[in-house]
Amino acid sequence: xxxxxxxxxxxxxxxxxxxxxxxxxxxxxxxxxxxxxxxxxxxxxxxxxxxxxxxxxxxxxxxxxxxxxxxxxxxxxxxxxxxxxxxxxxxxxxxxxxxxxxxxxxxxxxxxxxxxxxxxxxxxxxxxxxxxxxxxxxxxxxxxxxxxxxxxxxxxxxxxxxxxxxxxxxxxxxxxxxxxxxxxxxxxxxxxxxxxxxxxxxxxxxxxxxxxxxxxxxxxxxxxxxxxxxxxxxxxxxxxxxxxxxxxxxxxxxxxxxxxxxxxxxxxxxxxxxxxxxxxxxxxxxxxxxxxxxxxxxxxxxxxxxxxxxxxxxxxxxxxxxxxxxxxxxxxxxxxxxxxxxxxxxxxxxxxxxxxxxxxxxxxxxxxxxxxxxxxxxxxxxxxxxxxxxxxxxxxxxxxxxxxxxxxxxxxxxxxxxxxxxxxxxxxxxxxxxxxxxxxxxxxxxxxxxxxxxxxxxxxxxxxxxxxxxxxxxxxxxxxxxxxxxxxxxx
Amino acid sequence: xxxxxxxxxxxxxxxxxxxxxxxxxxxxxxxxxxxxxxxxxxxxxxxxxxxxxxxxxxxxxxxxxxxxxxxxxxxxxxxxxxxxxxxxxxxxxxxxxxxxxx
Amino acid sequence: xxxxxxxxxxxxxxxxxxxxxxxxxxxxxxxxxxxxxxxxxxxxxxxxxxxxxxxxxxxxxxxxxxxxxxxxxxxxxxxxxxxxxxxxxxxxxxxxxxxxxxxxxxxxxxxxxxxxxxxxxxxxxxxxxxxxxxxxxxx
Numbered sequence: 001x002x003x004x005x006x007x008x009x010x011x012x013x014x015x016x017x018x019x020x021x022x023x024x025x026x027x028x029x030x031x032x033x034x035x036x037x038x039x040x041x042x043x044x045x046x047x048x049x050x051x052x053x054x055x056x057x058x059x060x061x062x063x064x065x066x067x068x069x070x071x072x073x074x075x076x077x078x079x080x081x082x083x084x085x086x087x088x089x090x091x092x093x094x095x096x097x098x099x100x101x102x103x104x105x106x107x108x109x110x111x112x113x114x115x116x117x118x119x120x121x122x123x124x125x126x127x128x129x130x131x132x133x134x135x136x137x138x139x140x141x142x143x144x145x146x147x148x149x150x151x152x153x154x155x156x157x158x159x160x161x162x163x164x165x166x167x168x169x170x171x172x173x174x175x176x177x178x179x180x181x182x183x184x185x186x187x188x189x190x191x192x193x194x195x196x197x198x199x200x201x202x203x204x205x206x207x208x209x210x211x212x213x214x215x216x217x218x219x220x221x222x223x224x225x226x227x228x229x230x231x232x233x234x235x236x237x238x239x240x241x242x243x244x245x246x247x248x249x250x251x252x253x254x255x256x257x258x259x260x261x262x263x264x265x266x267x268x269x270x271x272x273x274x275x276x277x278x279x280x281x282x283x284x285x286x287x288x289x290x291x292x293x294x295x296x297x298x299x300x301x302x303x304x305x306x307x308x309x310x311x312x313x314x315x316x317x318x319x320x321x322x323x324x325x326x327x328x329x330x331x332x333x334x335x336x337x338x339x340x341x342x343x344x345x346x347x348x349x350x351x352x353x354x355x356x357x358x359x360x361x362x363x364x365x366x367x368x369x370x371x372x373x374x375x376x377x378x379x380x381x382x383x384x385x386x387x388x389x390x391x392x393x394x395x396x397x398x399x400x401x402x403x404x405x406x407x408x409x410x411x412x413x414x415x416x417x418x419x420x421x422x423x424x425x426x427x428x429x430x431x432x433x434x435x436x437x438x439x440x441x442x443x444x445x446x447x448x449x450x451x452x453x454x455x456x457x458x459x460x461x462x463x464x465x466x467x468x469x470x471x472x473x474x475x476x477x478x479x480x481x482x483x484x485x486x487x488x489x490x491x
Numbered sequence: 492x493x494x495x496x497x498x499x500x501x502x503x504x505x506x507x508x509x510x511x512x513x514x515x516x517x518x519x520x521x522x523x524x525x526x527x528x529x530x531x532x533x534x535x536x537x538x539x540x541x542x543x544x545x546x547x548x549x550x551x552x553x554x555x556x557x558x559x560x561x562x563x564x565x566x567x568x569x570x571x572x573x574x575x576x577x578x579x580x581x582x583x584x585x586x587x588x589x590x591x592x593x
Numbered sequence: 594x595x596x597x598x599x600x601x602x603x604x605x606x607x608x609x610x611x612x613x614x615x616x617x618x619x620x621x622x623x624x625x626x627x628x629x630x631x632x633x634x635x636x637x638x639x640x641x642x643x644x645x646x647x648x649x650x651x652x653x654x655x656x657x658x659x660x661x662x663x664x665x666x667x668x669x670x671x672x673x674x675x676x677x678x679x680x681x682x683x684x685x686x687x688x689x690x691x692x693x694x695x696x697x698x699x700x701x702x703x704x705x706x707x708x709x710x711x712x713x714x715x716x717x718x719x720x721x722x723x724x725x726x727x728x729x730x731x732x
């Protein structure tokens with residue numbers, strides 16, 4: 001059991017997906033999915049524990065030794081990202097029952113959960129695998145199922161935004177494929193560890209540089225890094241609420257993990273600093289923070305507002321990568337974890353509003369804060385976390401990011417981080433103003449608090465936001481280990 | 492490769508975009524297959540008296556990528572059918588006129 | 594298409610051959626070129642040809658879409674199930690060596706089962722896609 005942990009994390013949801021599709025309508029598919037996500041969350045927790053205490057896990061698929069066979073290689077980074085994915089899924093599922101019954105036609109519910117499980121398999125697979133082509137396969141499994149899931153949104157715009165995402169996502173994946181092919185042609189291996197050993201010999205070649213650029217663009221498309229983020233706001237806005245929560249909290253995080261892995265583990269130490277990669281990351285991060293935050297201020301749809309805010313948050317993480325220092329990468333990993341917590345909580349709270357009134361435009365939600373005090377409280381606390389107020393999780397990651405920027409004496413970056421936080425105050429303020437300070441319309445006066453089944457997962461994430469804001473040892477400790485595992489040179 | 496990529500970017504017709512995407516993907520598959528050839532190598536099936544084989548790994552990888560491509564195309568076309576039913580058109584410009592949000 | 598005698602006769606004689614060829618590709622896959630992906634596509638091509646010539650309704654009578662859906666799931670289960678059996682027989686995931694007596698026999702059996710799963714899934718998914726698109730315009 002212990003030694004098979006890493007493969008079970010991928011196989012269990014994979015087996016459950018067709019089972020969920022074959023089950024009759026009703027609540028059975030949901031039950032199966034719920035059980036699977038809980039089992040996976042426990043397994044992922046055990047895996048992280050094992051990795052932190054006993055060191056890296058290596059698992060050979062089919063008993064073929066790497067680099068010939070596919071190897072699953074788990075260190076602190078993947079174990080942590082896998083735990084985020086599985087944990088968020090386990091929290092999303094109790095929430096899903098009511099929300100999905102309301103938003104998805106009953107006929108499609110078994111297939112919905114089946115696609116959800118496939119998406120879950122794909123995301124976990126990306127984190128587990130140590131083979132770069134396997135990353136592509138899992139990336140496509142998760143993306144294809146998420147296109148289908150997004151298109152299930154109630155409005156017809158869901159179809160066009162899913163289509164847009166499909167085109168962009170496939171272009172990204174194909175770029176990734178080209179890059180992997182070019183690098184394979186020079187090194188003859190696909191195993192990440194093996195690549196890391198062989199790449200220093202050939203890292204001067206043009207082919208490798210081209211391959212590197214292709215991979216970067218491909219992953220950046222999946223990551224929704226600033227100029228390549230256009231698919232994200234539409235996809236998040238029109239997807240079913242549950243999917244928005246799950247994807248916002250996990251999908252971009254997993255793409256970010258792939259980025260970190262490629263930049264710091266696979267490519268040799270001097271490679272990133274020898275190319276303008278770092279500067280590009282910092283630039284796109286800064287531009288992303290500013291422009292996406294400003295866009296967010298002008299949005300009327302809350303989901304879209306939060307989606308733009310996600311783009312801005314990805315900007316912070318990109319900045320951390322761009323510094324290419326141990327401190328910067330630690331900040332990125334902490335923010336990766338914290339952002340999953342706060343965006344998960346925010347989208348869940350907004351989902352509760354949608355569950356009650358069906359829409360989420362700023363002019364429809366006036367005065368709802370008084371009618372739904374718990375939901376409103378969740379929005380306020382996770383909003384504060386998003387802004388980065390001390391005592392919440394968001395503060396920790398921004399603090400580290402500022403430290404990393406100061407270490408590099410990047411004064412402009414420090415200024416941008418602070419301006420970004422101020423802009424976050426503005427857009428969260430707009431949301432809170434509409435919810436609490438505007439007088440309620442008559443229809444809104446009749447709205448009741450969301451059901452407990454929606455509130456409990458939301459509350460859990462909000463508490464996590466506060467807990468990880470006060471007790472920083474756990475996150476920072478794991479993030480520092482993760483940074484070491486990635487092989488970032490300490491400066 | 493570029494022809495497919497250009498088609499995806501420039502065409503407004505949703506089906507043509509998918510065709511462009513296909514051309515783009517297939518050209519990448521060819522890139523992989525061409526990496527796999529070894530000059531003078533035989534097909535990678537163990538036969539007596541043959542010493543030099545082509546590299547079979549890219550073929551296996553591309554088999555997987557082809558399946559992914561099929562799934563992408565099917566899903567994309569399914570979305571186009573649904574878009575046609577919802578909007579009555581598959582021209583990007585006309586869809587934008589109906590929905591200003593995009 | 595009811596009047597096209599030539600088409601009907603030719604396709605009736607071709608379809609069994611296509612099916613036999615698909616089975617050959619499926620089960621000869623561990624000795625020569627072939628395997629589940631190719632066999633599944635060839636097999637589904639036989640049914641699609643039948644549907645093109647004799648009409649969609651006739652084809653759906655042979656294989657109702659409900660069964661196809663179950664088959665698609667079953668294929669994945671055979672594949673993943675083989676992997677899980679290997680876990681219990683002491684190896685790593687998809688390590689077929691321990692399936693039956695000798696290592697070579699185990700590898701043979703394992704790849705055969707896995708390819709069978711792949712074949713069933715590919716076959717049924719191709720047909721599901723075909724029926725979904727072809728049946729879309731009908732009431």
